[in-house]
């Protein structure tokens with residue numbers, strides 16, 4: 001098990017840097033603390049997590065995970081797109097994961113999304129109709145169940161254990177979601 005202590009470089013934070021330059025500057029210190037590692041490519045906990053890109057989700061901290069232990073597959077909403085299925089097939093068949101956690105969360109940007117209005121604004125700004133399906137939803141618990149059902153029913157995925165949760169971004173707590 002590898003555990004990097006959370007790095008604190010408050011005194012070195014440069015608020016004048018743009019966010020990417022600040023990230024690159026931070027990495028110099030991170031790499032020094034990181035040192036040489038030779039972790040295997042296969043996640044040691046054989047766990048894959050499908051979750052949202054939300055900036056308030058720190059799954060390493062929230063779930064006690066460390067480097068080399070789990071795959072974390074993220075997109076807007078943590079929904080089961082074709083690309084998530086692609087990643088899970090590779091995760092399972094090439095890299096040995098055998099269980100999936102689906103984690104959506106409270107106050108998601110996709111909750112209550114008006115897809116038609118978004119589509120109209122894109123068409124208005126660009127003159128081009130977008131065909132992207134954005135995945136808006138009204139009930140986060142129902143959306144977790146929908147994602148679990150999609151993953152469980154895909155014939156290309158092995159019949160592995162799929163468990164679903166909603167993460168409360170205000171409390172930091174994980175709420176289990178039962179299958180329908």
Ligand SMILES: [Zn+2]
Nearest residue numbers: 052054108109
């Ligand atoms: Zn979200």
